[in-house]
Amino acid sequence: MFATKLERPPPPGITIVKSDNLEEWQMDIQVLDSNPLYLNQIYRLKFTFSNKYPIEPPEVQFIELAPTTETPRPIPIHPHIYSNGIICLDLLSSAGWSPVQTVESVCMSIQSMLTANSRDERPPGDKDFVSYNRRRPRDINFFYDDDNV
Amino acid sequence: MLEPPASDAFTTPPLTRKRKAAEATLVHNETTAATEASVALSPAATGTPASGNSTRKKLRSAEQDPGTDSTSGISGSFSVPARTKSTDLNTPVSTTMESDEDFMSIGSSPDDFLDTQGSDVESLDDFGDDFDGGFSKDKDIIATKRKPYEVESSVLSPEDIRQQQNVQINEVSSILKLPPESSAILLRYGRWNREKLIDSYMDHPETTLEEAGLGANTQVNPRTEKIPGFVCDICCEDGDDLETYAMRCGHRFCVDCYRHYLRQKIREEGEAARIECPGDTCNIIVDSKSLGLLVTDDLKDRYNALLMRTYVDDRDNIKWCPAPNCEYAVECPVKQRDLRRIVPTVQCDCKHYFCFGCTLSDHQPAPCVLVKMWLQKCEDDSETANWISANTKECPRCHSTIEKNGGCNHMTCRKCKHEFCWMCMGLWSEHGTSWYNCNRYEEKSGSEARTEQAKSRASLERYLHYYNRYANHEQSAKLDKDLYLKTEKKMTSLQSQSGLSWIEVQFLDTASQALQQCRQTLKWTYAFAYYLARNNLTEIFEDNQKDLEMAVESLSEMFEKPVPELANLKVDILDKTAYCNKRRVILLSDTAENLKNGEWTFNVDW
Numbered sequence: 001m002f003a004t005k006l007e008r009p010p011p012p013g014i015t016i017v018k019s020d021n022l023e024e025w026q027m028d029i030q031v032l033d034s035n036p037l038y039l040n041q042i043y044r045l046k047f048t049f050s051n052k053y054p055i056e057p058p059e060v061q062f063i064e065l066a067p068t069t070e071t072p073r074p075i076p077i078h079p080h081i082y083s084n085g086i087i088c089l090d091l092l093s094s095a096g097w098s099p100v101q102t103v104e105s106v107c108m109s110i111q112s113m114l115t116a117n118s119r120d121e122r123p124p125g126d127k128d129f130v131s132y133n134r135r136r137p138r139d140i141n142f143f144y145d146d147d148n149v
Numbered sequence: 150m151l152e153p154p155a156s157d158a159f160t161t162p163p164l165t166r167k168r169k170a171a172e173a174t175l176v177h178n179e180t181t182a183a184t185e186a187s188v189a190l191s192p193a194a195t196g197t198p199a200s201g202n203s204t205r206k207k208l209r210s211a212e213q214d215p216g217t218d219s220t221s222g223i224s225g226s227f228s229v230p231a232r233t234k235s236t237d238l239n240t241p242v243s244t245t246m247e248s249d250e251d252f253m254s255i256g257s258s259p260d261d262f263l264d265t266q267g268s269d270v271e272s273l274d275d276f277g278d279d280f281d282g283g284f285s286k287d288k289d290i291i292a293t294k295r296k297p298y299e300v301e302s303s304v305l306s307p308e309d310i311r312q313q314q315n316v317q318i319n320e321v322s323s324i325l326k327l328p329p330e331s332s333a334i335l336l337r338y339g340r341w342n343r344e345k346l347i348d349s350y351m352d353h354p355e356t357t358l359e360e361a362g363l364g365a366n367t368q369v370n371p372r373t374e375k376i377p378g379f380v381c382d383i384c385c386e387d388g389d390d391l392e393t394y395a396m397r398c399g400h401r402f403c404v405d406c407y408r409h410y411l412r413q414k415i416r417e418e419g420e421a422a423r424i425e426c427p428g429d430t431c432n433i434i435v436d437s438k439s440l441g442l443l444v445t446d447d448l449k450d451r452y453n454a455l456l457m458r459t460y461v462d463d464r465d466n467i468k469w470c471p472a473p474n475c476e477y478a479v480e481c482p483v484k485q486r487d488l489r490r491i492v493p494t495v496q497c498d499c500k501h502y503f504c505f506g507c508t509l510s511d512h513q514p515a516p517c518v519l520v521k522m523w524l525q526k527c528e529d530d531s532e533t534a535n536w537i538s539a540n541t542k543e544c545p546r547c548h549s550t551i552e553k554n555g556g557c558n559h560m561t562c563r564k565c566k567h568e569f570c571w572m573c574m575g576l577w578s579e580h581g582t583s584w585y586n587c588n589r590y591e592e593k594s595g596s597e598a599r600t601e602q603a604k605s606r607a608s609l610e611r612y613l614h615y616y617n618r619y620a621n622h623e624q625s626a627k628l629d630k631d632l633y634l635k636t637e638k639k640m641t642s643l644q645s646q647s648g649l650s651w652i653e654v655q656f657l658d659t660a661s662q663a664l665q666q667c668r669q670t671l672k673w674t675y676a677f678a679y680y681l682a683r684n685n686l687t688e689i690f691e692d693n694q695k696d697l698e699m700a701v702e703s704l705s706e707m708f709e710k711p712v713p714e715l716a717n718l719k720v721d722i723l724d725k726t727a728y729c730n731k732r733r734v735i736l737l738s739d740t741a742e743n744l745k746n747g748e749w750t751f752n753v754d755w
Contacts (some may be wrong), residue, residue, distance in 0.1 A: 054383055055406070055413045094418050098429040099383040099402075099410055105429075 014107045017044065024048050026063075028073070029107050031115050037077060038114050044073040045110065046085075047103055057097035060106055061085040079119050084130045088123065089113065296734060298513055298741035302481040302495040302505065305467065307457065310478060314460050317343060325350055330436040335361050337422045337456075338434075340463045362425065362434035364397050371396070371439045373404050381406055383427065396439055400428030404443065411435065411444050421455030471508045472501035481505040488517045489755075490745045502666075511669055514740035515677035518755040523676040527616065539606040545569050615679040622672035626665060629705065633661040639712055647716040656719055660708055660726045667701045667729050670737065677740070682750040686743060693739060697732040704729050 010016060010027075018026040025047040031038045048059040062085035065073035075081065080088040090096035091109055123129070295301070305313070314333075322332040324347060338361035339346035350357045358364060373392045380387040381403040395401035402410075410427045414420045424435040440452060461467045467480045475497060483493040483505055492513045493505040502511040504520075512520045541552045547565035558571040568577040640654040674694045681687045704725040707718050715722075743749050 052409075052413060052417075055409045056417075098431075099406065099427045100429045 010104060011108060013111055014104065022049060025103060027103065027107055029111055031111060033115055035115055035118070037117065037120055041076070042071070042073060043076050043114075045107065047106075054099045054101065057092050057094060057101070058103075058106070060089075060092050060110070061087055076114055077120055077122065078114060078117050079121050079123055080113070081123070082126050082129055082133075083122055084133070086129075086133070296738055296741075297745065298492065298494070298737040300481055300483055300491065300493040300495065300505070302479050302493075304470075304498045305478045305480055306498075307476055310457050310460060310467075311453075314457070317341065321347065328438075330438045331363055334363055334434050334436055337459065337463065338362065341460070362423070362432050364433050371442050373442065376401065379403075383410075394439070394443060396426055396433055396435065398426050398428065398431050398433040400426050400431050400433075402427055407443050411440060412448060415444070415448055415452050415455065419455060421452050422459040468505060468508055470497035470499060470501055471503055471510075472497060472499050475499040475501065479503075479505065490516075490747065492516055492741065492744070502669075511666075512673045512676075513670055513737055514744070515673045515680075516744065519677060519680050519751075519753075520673070522753065522755065523619075523679065526612075527619075536609060539602065539609045542571065542574065542602070545574055612679065615675045619672050619675040622668045622675070625705070626668035626672065629661065629664045629668060629708075632708065633665065636661050639715070642712050643715055646713060649716060653719075656723050656726070657708075657715070660704060660722050663726045663729050664701065664705055664708065667697060667733050670733050671698055671701060674736070674740075680751050680753050680755075682752045684750055686748060686750075690736075690740065693732070693736040697729065697736050700725060700729045700732050 013030045013032045015028045016025070017028050018024070027045045027047065028042050029045060030042045044063050044065060046059075046061055046063045050056050050058070062075045062081065063073065064075050064085060065071055067074070075083055075085050082088070087110065089109070091101065091106065317336060318329050318333045321327070321336055321343060322329045325332065325335075327335070335346060335350070335357070336343070339349070346357075371394070373394045375390060376393055377389045378387075379389075379391060379393055379401065381391065381393070382400075383402050383406040386403055386405075392404040393401050394404050394407050407427065411424065414424045422434075424440075425431060426433040426435065437452075441449065444452070461469055461478050465484065466482055467478050469475075470477045470479055477497050477499060479495045479497055481493055481495050483491060485506070487493075488506045492515065494502055494511045494513050495505045496502050503509065504512055504517060506517040507520065509517075509520065515523070537550060541550045543550055544560075544562040544565060544567055546567040546569075547562060549562060549564045551560070551562070553560075553571055559568065559577055560571050561568050569575065570577055570580055636657050640651075640657050643649060643654045643657070644651060671694070674690075674697075678687070678690065678694070681690065704722065707722050707725060710718060
C-alpha cells in the first residue's frame with residue numbers, strides 16, 4: 001500500500017537527503033537552467049506524510065539551514081513561497097492533489113515552478129503571514145488565483 | 150409532491166401556479182415517457198412527443214395560439230392569466246431561450262393553466278432562474294392575495310428535496326437520452342438550470358459533457374475487473390487477483406485505493422458532487438453508479454446527504470432553515486437583485502421566521518443591505534471612534550489623544566510639550582495676556598477643530614438615539630421571551646385559580662407571541678430609521694412606529710400583571726394583542742409598499 005516510487009535514481013536536480021522513515025522525508029532540489037534568481041543554489045524541501053498518504057497530499061515546505069552551516073539552504077524567493085518556507089501550490093491542496101502524484105513528481109513541479117519564475121518577490125502580505133501564521137500548511141486556505149507563475 | 154394540494158392552493162398564487170403549469174406542460178411536450186401519465190387534460194400534450202431543439206421551438210410557438218377551451222368553470226383568478234397573456238402574445242418568440250421572461254410568458258397561456266391543475270407534475274421545483282419573484286410586474290395580482298410585506302414560500306423536507314432532484318434528473322435524463330447518473334452530474338455542473346443546460350447540450354454536446362466532467366465515451370455498466378499484469382499507480386500493488394476499477398476515462402486503480410480515495414473525499418473533505426477521478430489532472434467526475442459499486446452503505450448515506458446539501462446550495466431559490474437542528478429548507482422565488490425592493494421573510498415549519506435574502510432572523514422592515522450595514526456598525530469600532538472624537542481632542546502637534554478632566558485651558562501636551570489652548574486649539578503663546586479666558590474664537594485652526602467635533606457629537610448622538618431604542622427592544626424581547634417561558638406556568642395556574650379551561654387561557658400564548666414579533670419588528674424599525682433621510686414619508690413612518698411601540702408597551706405591561714388579575718384582563722389583552730398585530734401589519738405594509746416602489750430616501754448609498 002505504501003510506496004513512494006523512487007526506486008530508480010531521482011531525476012536531475014533532485015536528491016534524497018533523508019528517507020529513513022515514512023513520516024518525514026527531506027529532499028534537495030535545484031533548478032536546471034540559468035535562472036539568475038536561483039542560480040547555483042540548493043534548496044531543501046521537507047515532506048511530511050500522514051498515514052493517509054497518498055490518498056491525502058503530503059505536507060511540503062522549504063526549510064532553511066543557516067548560511068554558516070556546512071550545507072546552507074535558503075528559502076527561494078518566489079511570489080508563491082512565503083519566507084517561512086510555506087508553498088502556495090494547488091497541487092499540494094486536497095482539491096488539487098491526485099493520489100497518483102509522488103515525491104518525485106512534486107519535486108519536479110516545484111522545480112518547474114521556480115524555473116518559470118522571473119519575479120524577485122515574496123507573496124503579498126508575506127510579513128504578516130509569517131509573523132502571525134501558526135497553522136500548518138494543510139489548514140491554510142490558499143486562493144490559487146494566479147496561474148502565470 | 151412538494152406539499153399537499155390543499156396547502157398548495159393556499160400558498161401558491163395563481164400566477165406562480167400558472168407558470169409552473171406552463172413549465173410542466175412544456176416539459177411534457179419535450180419528454181415522451183417521463184411525464185406522460187401525469188397530464189390528464191392537456192390538449193397541447195396530444196402533440197407529437199419530441200426531443201430535438203427545433204421541435205421544441207415549434208411547439209413553443211404553437212402554444213402561443215389562443216387557447217380554445219380556456220376559462221369555463223374556473224374561478225375568479227382566471228381573468229388574470231388571460232390578461233397577462235394578451236401582452237405576452239406580442240412578445241416575439243425567443244429562439245435562443247436566453248430570455249427567461251420570454252420563455253415564461255409564452256408558456257403561460259390559460260389552457261396550460263387548465264391542463265395541469267390537479268395533475269401530478271406540477272414541477273414546483275423548476276422555476277430556477279426563470280422566476281422573478283412575481284412581484285415586479287404583477288403586483289396588483291399579488292396584492293389581493295398577500296400583504297405587501299409577505300412573500301410566497303414553501304417548506305421542503307429532506308424527502309421533498311430528494312424528490313425534487315430526482316424529478317429533474319429523470320426529466321433531463323429522458324430529454325437528453327442520457328443515463329440518470331450522468332444527467333445528475335450535468336445538472337450539478339449547470340447548477341440545476343435545466344433550460345440553459347439542455348440548450349448548451351443540444352448545441353455542443355461534446356463540449357458540455359467534457360466541461361461537466363463526463364467525457365464523451367458512452368457509459369457501460371460499471372464493474373470491477375481483474376487485469377493480468379496490472380500495477381496500481383497509487384499503491385504500486387500488483388498481482389493477477391487484484392480487483393481494479395476505472396471509469397470511462399480509463400484511469401485504472403485497484404479497488405482498495407479507489408475506496409480509500411472516495412472515503413477520504415466524502416468523509417474528510419465533505420466532497421460529493423465534484424469528486425474527480427484519482428488520476429492526475431483527470432477531470433472526470435465520479436458518478437453515483439461507480440460510487441455505489443465501490444463504497445459501503447454508511448458512506449453512501451453521507452454521500453447522498455452531501456449531494457443534497459450541494460443541491461440546496463446550488464439553487465438560488467432554496468435555502469436551509471438556519472434554526473438549530475432544523476432539517477428543512479425553504480423555497481422562495483425572491484432573487485438577490487430584488488433585495489433592494491423587498492424584505493423576504495419566510496417561516497419554516499419549525500416556526501422559525503427568517504429572511505430568505507440573508508438568512509438572518511426576521512428583520513422586517515429593514516432591507517438586508519441596511520441590516521448588514523447596521524450590524525457592522527454596531528459591531529465595529531466606528532462609534533468608539535466617534536466617542537473619541539466627540540469627547541477628546543488631539544494635540545495639534547503630535548496628535549496624541551487628550552481627554553480633559555479638569556484644570557484650565559492652558560494645555561501642555563505631556564508627550565511633545567506643545568502648549569496650546571483647549572478652547573481654540575491655537576498656540577498658547579498667541580494668547581498673550583488673556584490667559585484662562587480664551588476669546589480667540591475667530592481663529593481658523595481652532596474653528597475647524599470645533600466644527601469637526603460638533604459634527605462628531607451630532608453623529609454620535611444620532612446613532613445612540615437609534616441604537617438605544619434598537620437595543621432596548623432587543624433586550625425587552627429577550628425579557629419577554631423569558632416571560633414566555635413562564636407563560637405556560639402562568640396558564641396552568643390561571644386555569645386552577647380562575648377555573649378557566651385550557652382553551653380559554655390560550656390568549657396568553659397568543660399575546661406572548663405577538664409581543665415577540667412586534668418587538669422584533671420595532672427593533673429593526675430603528676435600524677431602518679437610522680438610514681432614512683428626513684421627509685414626509687419618514688414622518689408617517691415614525692408615527693406608525695410610535696403607534697406600534699405604545700401598543701406593544703401597554704400590552705407588555707398587562708402581560709406582566711400577577712396571575713389573579715390576568716383573568717379579568719383577558720378581554721383587554723385580547724384587544725391589545727389584536728391591535729398590536731394590526732399596527733404591525735400596517736407599519737410593515739406601508740414600509741414594504743414604499744420600498745417596492747422606491748419611495749424611500751436614504752442617507753447612505755447602498
